[in-house]
Amino acid sequence: MRSVYLKELTIYFSSPIFYVIACIFVCITGVFFYNSMVYVSLLTVRIAQYQVESGVNLSEILLGPIFADMSMLIVFIVPIISMRLYAEEQAQGTIELLFTYPVSDLKVLLAKYLAGMTILTCMLAITAVFMVLMLVVTSPDWGVVFTSYLGLLLMGGAILSLGIFASSLTKNQIVAAALTLGMVLCFWVVGWFAGVLPDTPTSGFLREISLVNHLSRFLKGILGVKDIVFYICFSVFFLSLSLRVLDSNRWRG
Amino acid sequence: MITIENLTKVYGPKIAIADVSFQVNRGEVLGFLGPNGAGKTTTMKILTSFMPPTSGRVTVMGHDTVKDSILSRRFIGYLPENTPLYTDMRVKTFLKFVAGVKGVKKANVPSRIKKVIADFGLEEVKDAVIATLSKGFRQRVGLAQAMINDPPVLVLDEPTIGLDPRQIYEIRQLIKDLSGTRTIILSSHILPEVSQLCDRVAIINKGKIVAIDSPQSLKARLQDHTLIVIQVGSRQEEARKIVEKIEGVLSVSSSNSRFLNIETVKDRDLRPVMAEKIVEARIPLLEIVRKEMSLEEIFMELITEEAGAGA
Missing domain, CATH: 3.30.70.100 (Alpha-Beta Plaits)
Incomplete structure (x- = not known):
């Protein structure tokens, strides 16, 4: 399992794909960070001018939008990380090597999942630089920073499992990425429907299966067991679906 | 060593192999000979646990390739048709990965890599990215990955297809060197190749074994x-x-x-x-x-x- 994990990482780091998406991710997050910083500085100046009793939590104003923006970027970037995981093997025929080596399909799947998570973690780790820079203006609420990162990772993991599922279905990486994005957006917009529908069990259900609704509490600094369990179950469900698909691919040869 | 009993594989309406049975003994080199689409590759894919058979059963060193698949896979080095390789990796990194997956003991990994690099003449390309290699070198890398854990059984699907005459000669020579105590199953649609390399030939057509015998007696019977x-x-x-x-x-x-x-x-x-x-x-x-x-x-x-x- 360790070998497969290392192999996936080697391929990620030896192809331009990681550098391109990490670069885009960090640059755009940087722009958002700059915007927030400018906004907050203006706000502080104003607070100072009018001598307002400062009930404003600067770090919340700063952090909230940054992490919300990052979550949106993750929605677009994780499908690009996950698209190659099985589609590439199926297109190149290397799946035949991998599936005849003495290692179980489950271990291969987990190794690939972990490799994807590692790539995501690397990208998120780079953005930690911004948190440190924030110290110049204000000390961020480290608790919120922690829960936000955790939330982003859990949501990223859920999207990654969707991506692996899509990747197991096809030989074509573009199709895999598009399919993942489509499914993620579906699991996103169901949350909006929940807001429009009258308060019935259906709307409650839609709200609960929405990928984004569960993130909002993390971004406020709340660690909800329900949210953590949701993301983990979501991942397990789609990973086990992928296993079924791969098994059926074997039968069909 | 390898026992194949009543093996049948059906793809939808198409019967790929029908009720095939035979045995391969230790140290034997068996050639699958047959036109394209005869069922050579399908048989090999089942043998290596890449796909399960529709019915029938295959055992490698006594291990069922479906129920005991992880065990049976340990004994087999497999070179699939058209030699799929991780083209983004470097030769040495790739071999290290394969050694790891195949469970070669950590202490033995460097020496095994050195050995296959020497055996298959990969010294000059060991740090090259696989995508840049010629077809002949890729074939050698394919053989090297199959041999990295020194398995008792080698399964080679069309090992010389698409190579130029000199490369064909070299690969045949390498395969000859590998035989001996090792059981080798290789497929080909080239008669001279099979009669040169194999102790026994199984002729497959339309999913059935038409004949299985030594190349000499097959020829005698025919000509x-x-x-x-x-x-x-x-x-x-x-x-x-x-x-x-x-x-x-x-x-x-x-x-x-x-x-x-x-x-x-x-x-x-x-x-x-x-x-x-x-x-x-x-x-x-x-x-x-x-x-x-x-x-x-x-x-x-x-x-x-x-x-x-x-x-």
Whole structure:
């Protein structure tokens, strides 16, 4: 399992794909960070001018939008990380090597999942630089920073499992990425429907299966067991679906 | 070593292999010979646990390839058709990965890598990215990954396809060096290749094993004669004497009381002469058939392909 994990990482780091998406991710997050910083500085100046009793939590104003923006970027970037995981093997025929080596399909799947998570973690780790820079203006609420990162990772993991599922279905990486994005957006917009529908069990259900609704509490600094369990179950469900698909691919040869 | 029992694989309406059974012994080199689409690759894919059979069963060193698949896979080094490789990786990194997956002990990994790099002449390309390698080198890398854990069984699907004549010669030489104590199953549609490398040849056509024997006796069986079968009712002995006198008849035997099996020279059709002589003697001739040997047809097809390819 360790070998497969290392192999996936080697391929990620030896192809331009990681550098391109990490670069885009960090640059755009940087722009958002700059915007927030400018906004907050203006706000502080104003607070100072009018001598307002400062009930404003600067770090919340700063952090909230940054992490919300990052979550949106993750929605677009994780499908690009996950698209190659099985589609590439199926297109190149290397799946035949991998599936005849003495290692179980489950271990291969987990190794690939972990490799994807590692790539995501690397990208998120780079953005930690911004948190440190924030110290110049204000000390961020480290608790919120922690829960936000955790939330982003859990949501990223859920999207990654969707991506692996899509990747197991096809030989074509573009199709895999598009399919993942489509499914993620579906699991996103169901949350909006929940807001429009009258308060019935259906709307409650839609709200609960929405990928984004569960993130909002993390971004406020709340660690909800329900949210953590949701993301983990979501991942397990789609990973086990992928296993079924791969098994059926074997039968069909 | 390897036992295949009543193996059948069906893809939707298409039957890829039908009720195939045979055994391969330790140290034997078995060649699968057959035209494209005959079921060679399917058999190999089942043997290596890439796909499960529809029915029947395969055991490698006593381990079932479906129920005990992880164990049976340990004993097999597999080179799939067209040599799929992780083209983004460097040769050495790739071999290290394969050694790890195949469970080579950590302490032995560097020495095993060194060994296969030396054995397969990969010294000059060991740090190259696989995508930049020529087809011949890729084939060597493919063999190297199959051999990294020194498995007792090697399964090679079309190991020389798409190579130039010199590379074909080199790869054949490498395979020859690997045989000995190791069991090797290789597939090919080139007759000379198989007869050069293999102790035994299984000829597959349309999902069935047509013949399985040593290359020499297969050739002998094929190239010497044409078989004609006649049925003459009760006066078999008289007919036999007449037929034996015809020029070109090599031997006559009766498989049972009703049929005479007549081996004749290959290049002439003796049926008209035979019929004439028998009828002349007023023996009722019930049937005269030239036995179509599917084996021969396949061989012809294979020989022509080799000639056509110019290799």
